[in-house]
Amino acid sequence: MDDIAVLTERAAETYVAAAGFRVGPIGRVGVEVEYPVRDPRAPLARPSIDRLAAVTAGLGPLPGGGQITIEPGGQLEISSAVGASLMDCVEATRADLALVRSALAMEGLHLDGTGLDAHRRPELITAHPRYVALADYHGRSGGKGLAVMCNSASVQVCLDAGDESDGWAGYRMRWWLADAIGPVLLAAFANSPRTVRGTRWVSYRQALRFGTDATRTRAPRRGAEPRADWAHYALRANVAMIAEPEPAAWQVPTGLTMRSWLRGHGPRPVTLDDLERHLGTLVPPVRPRGYLEFRMIDQQPGDGWVVPLAVVTALLDDPIAADAAAAATEHLRSPLRRHRDWLAAARTGLGDPQLATAALACFTVAADALARRGAGQRVQQAVAAFIERYVARGACPADDPVPPATFTEPALG
Numbered sequence: 001m002d003d004i005a006v007l008t009e010r011a012a013e014t015y016v017a018a019a020g021f022r023v024g025p026i027g028r029v030g031v032e033v034e035y036p037v038r039d040p041r042a043p044l045a046r047p048s049i050d051r052l053a054a055v056t057a058g059l060g061p062l063p064g065g066g067q068i069t070i071e072p073g074g075q076l077e078i079s080s081a082v083g084a085s086l087m088d089c090v091e092a093t094r095a096d097l098a099l100v101r102s103a104l105a106m107e108g109l110h111l112d113g114t115g116l117d118a119h120r121r122p123e124l125i126t127a128h129p130r131y132v133a134l135a136d137y138h139g140r141s142g143g144k145g146l147a148v149m150c151n152s153a154s155v156q157v158c159l160d161a162g163d164e165s166d167g168w169a170g171y172r173m174r175w176w177l178a179d180a181i182g183p184v185l186l187a188a189f190a191n192s193p194r195t196v197r198g199t200r201w202v203s204y205r206q207a208l209r210f211g212t213d214a215t216r217t218r219a220p221r222r223g224a225e226p227r228a229d230w231a232h233y234a235l236r237a238n239v240a241m242i243a244e245p246e247p248a249a250w251q252v253p254t255g256l257t258m259r260s261w262l263r264g265h266g267p268r269p270v271t272l273d274d275l276e277r278h279l280g281t282l283v284p285p286v287r288p289r290g291y292l293e294f295r296m297i298d299q300q301p302g303d304g305w306v307v308p309l310a311v312v313t314a315l316l317d318d319p320i321a322a323d324a325a326a327a328a329t330e331h332l333r334s335p336l337r338r339h340r341d342w343l344a345a346a347r348t349g350l351g352d353p354q355l356a357t358a359a360l361a362c363f364t365v366a367a368d369a370l371a372r373r374g375a376g377q378r379v380q381q382a383v384a385a386f387i388e389r390y391v392a393r394g395a396c397p398a399d400d401p402v403p404p405a406t407f408t409e410p411a412l413g
Contacts (some may be wrong), residue, residue: 129243
């Protein structure tokens with residue numbers, strides 16, 4: 001530790017605040033699409049990490065510039081290159097996914113477009129110390145965390161944080177709007193239905209996440225200064241792991257917040273690597289990582305990932321749509337309602353009348369914005385079809401027929 005700079009509490013607060021919101025012009029778009037991988041010849045088996053690594057290692061650079069990672073339960077995540085526009089991102093990601101799907105198909109594997117794999121028991125397929133420690137941390141409070149780690153899949157939309165202005169291009173308003181429309185997005189794109197102990201959830205993926213450590217999964221408060229709010233949230237959150245040099249296992253603390261560690265209550269002083277590792281384990285519905293990362297959206301069937309990517313980009317980057325979305329979510333702004341709205345979105349989706357009304361307004365103005373901004377016809381048609389099939393009927397993908405689960409669900413407690 002002698003040659004590694006350690007952090008003070010004040011330095012950590014300053015770093016988190018600045019790193020969470022890197023200011024600048026808006027317009028760039030990224031997406032991370034995550035999928036369970038299945039072998040139809042052995043539907044209850046989980047492909048090994050060696051098998052997945054062999055398939056992905058042979059792909060070389062993806063044509064659209066994206067990157068592939070293998071998640072702890074064997075899900076594949078394709079992280080797009082940063083697109084200069086929505087259509088750049090869409091086309092690049094389509095090209096990357098086409099190559100990945102083709103390579104998997106040659107090995108008898110396919111990507112499963114669901115938010116939560118209910119057919120295989122959660123199983124960690126990697127021995128990476130980060131994931132082993134995180135599984136240990138979650139295991140102390142039941143099986144919910146392991147199910148999220150190993151069986152869940154999402155569409156994560158990534159947009160610029162914004163500039164220093166006071167309008168919809170500014171990071172303060174963009175953070176506020178992202179939080180305001182979050183429950184609407186969760187409800188509309190819910191695609192992990194489960195009935196557990198008599199309660200039906202349309203996004204059990206998000207319900208499971210909310211059912212783990214609340215200090216690391218619930219939405220941060222929405223105050224006047226996002227940087228200060230995020231720094232407060234991050235330092236107040238529990239630390240899930242403390243890295244150790246190989247071959248030692250990583251430490252898994254109990255009840256240690258980052259702030260307490262910075263104040264000297266941990267096993268050693270905190271370094272910048274420790275702080276960055278901690279930030280990477282925080283999973284609120286919207287996470288500022290220099291840019292805004294929308295994490296509440298379940299994976300969609302087929303190429304359905306295009307719809308949330310287009311809708312979120314339109315609502316945040318088009319000022320007319322942003323104004324309308326803010327008005328549509330007026331009734332969801334009360335601080336007393338916030339977590340209740342998130343839970344209602346995960347439980348009933350657009351079966352909640354207030355969320356349904358807000359969703360129809362938001363999706364309608366998003367479609368208008370996409371046309372106004374010259375989005376491709378395929379994108380506009382996909383959004384229009386989603387509105388007609390789901391939003392206009394107060395439904396979501398979770399309302400489509402699905403096969404029953406084959407393993408016992410970890411209950412929310």
